Amino acid sequence: MCANHTEITPNPSHFEDSEEASQAPAHRDIAWNDYKDLIKGMRFFDPHIHMVSRTTDDYQAMNQAGIVALIEPAFWVGQPRTGLSTFKDYYSSLVGWERFRSSQFGIKHYCTMGLNSREANNEPLAEQVMEILPLYIYKEGVVGVGEIGFDDQTPAEEKYYRLQLELAKEAKLPVQIHTPHRDKKKGTERSMAIALEHGIDPSWVIVDHNNEETVKSVLDQGFWAAFTIYPFTKMGNERMVKVVEQYGPERIMINSAADWGISDPLAIPKTAALMKMRGIPDETIRLVTYQNAIDAFGKSGQIDVADFESGYAVDQSEKFHGNSILRGGQQPAPVKDFLVIN
Amino acid sequence: MSDIIKQKIWEIIASNTSVTEAEWLQQKGVSMPGVAMPGVATPGVATPIELMTAFVAAPRFLSKKIIHTSDGEKAALNFEIPGFSVDGWSLVRLARVWLLTQLDPSDKEEYVKNIETLFDTAEMNELVALYSALPLLSYPDQWLFRATDAVRSNMGFVFDAIALHNPYPEKYFSELAWNQLVLKTIFNDKPIHLIEGLENRSNEKLAMTLSDFAHERWAAGRGVPAQVWRLTGKYLNQTLLADMQHLFDSEKEEDRKAAALACSEAPLPAAQYLLAKYTDLEKSVKSGALTWADLEH
DSSP states (O other): OOOOTTSSSOOOOTTSOHHHHHHSOOGGGOOHHHHTTTTTTOOEEESSOOGGGSOHHHHHHHHHTTEEEEEEEOOOOSSOOOSHHHHHHHHHHHHTHHHHHHHTTTOEEEEEEOOOHHHHTSHHHHHHHHHHHHHHHTSTTEEEEEEEEOSSOOHHHHHHHHHHHHHHHHHTOOEEEEOOSTTHHHHHHHHHHHHHHTTOOGGGEEEOSOOTTTHHHHHHTTOEEEEEBOTTTSBOHHHHHHHHHHHOSTTEEEEOOOOSSSOOTTHHHHHHHHHHHTTOOHHHHHIIIIIHHHHHHGGGSOOOGGGTBTBOOOOTTOOBTTBOSOOTTOOOSSOOOOSSOO | OOHHHHHHHHHHHHHHSOHHHHHHHHHTTOOOTTOOOTTSOOOOOOOHHHHHHHHHHHHHHSOOOBOOOOHHHHHHHHHHSTTOOOTTOBHHHHHHHHHHHTSOOSSHHHHHHHHHHHHHHOOHHHHHHHHHHGGGSSSGGGGHHHHHHHHHHOOHHHHHHHHSSOSHHHHHOOHHHHHHHHHHHHHTTOOGGGSTTTTTTOOHHHHHHHHHHHHHHHHTTOOOOGGGGGGTGGGOOHHHHHHHHHHHTOSOHHHHHHHHHHHHHOOOHHHHHHHHTSHHHHHHHHHTSSOGGGGOO
């Protein structure tokens, strides 16, 4: 997530090469038939996607494209929350309904828990959220504290970032850092410096939304560098291919960060297809679109690849809190078309 | 709540945990009167948030195996709190319940707020532990809304935690809430004989509602589990007597047995008269060869 969507018109970010962007096809223009053969048999893990704002169609398409597992970081829902209850409901949905919904489409759902940087600026509310956060970060299937870090780079953001780093340390959980859209380079450096200052091993930290300007420093300092393929505002996948060509697969991972904005939940399979077209070795593709995310977030002890690596069993007649994903008249797949209903 | 029950639960935990697991629980800084682990320093008193966090984190530190309890342990628990049982629980569930018993109840407002926060933030397995712990919590009246809500919720495991083998509803539910619980158990095709206090809380309203319920089922061409008629015997009237006749006419042997058992318990002379028409059944009921236990599945 995390695009700055307050602008009315799509805003090519300061790091984007506008000339190149206009020439290369955006990954959102690639149709399924154009690339499905290229990624046949590949498995993908999206370590950053906000499914709470996506539809069932997305889940179906993701499953069809080979995405077997994902991580949903707790973040900004597009408008400010007004009280603690909405935070509780949101966090509960990440380990509850959304996890269930995902399972119904053959995708294993994990999440990271945290107080996001924007909302850290509402200090009275942030204080309350910090009180209940320990009750969420230890829940089953929570693979990290995230996404946390800076947005405006205010003192309040720094305060809650530091507090949450301590929480992560205490809970022995990886940290997922959101790097800011504005003044990204400085924000990224500052985020890393603070994490090191708190004595956190950089191999436990995933720095997100990198670009050509930040990647070298992130890798040199021993952190994981995650890249978000997100139209207009973050990485394009043409650029992503070049990054992988230049830096190789070590400690690099790709995500979609798809959310309520103009974003693409299929960004990973499409980027994999593009990498394949450009002759990047299969093993490199596997590392940056699947394995590295598992290695990084697996430090939480909460990821068992046996749950998804050989497919994920789906029973759409299952219920969560008495509710099914099926709405009036819909039948669990495979469709059973009986005339007589007993 | 007595310290004895906490200690009894701890003893079961101790016999089902590895040294590392037991140490983790102790390191949570829990105060355990009368309990000492060899080689482990006496723990201090944990703050509520430490206990609550341990409650959430338990699956990260404890195995998910099902615990084993001896007959003596079972009897001891039942002696302290009649109807309370931990049979078939996982170690995590038991440890969570035990952690809840360590919360200091002396400041009521604080105590209630902490438990409420756990309910508000709980995922499904945590809810199961919270509802399982209701008979052990202080200020039992405070949890009535939560408990009746669990009956309403349709969450399978959570429903079981409040409805089956749990002495809380028998003790604290209103008649309306109790009847809902029993009906919902029947509706969900779960065995009512696992509800604690089934006999004690039987009532005429429930018996009559059950008749309506059965009529709906029969109209839809479905049946009602035979043992649910055990809730009607004492309250047989003309309406229910007609239901008994329906059962005696059923093709299912269990239905006929249920009718015989219900009639035999009825003070209504017409019920005895009806039963007398089915000589074999009457004989097995009167001789004690047939009991409700035969219909428990």
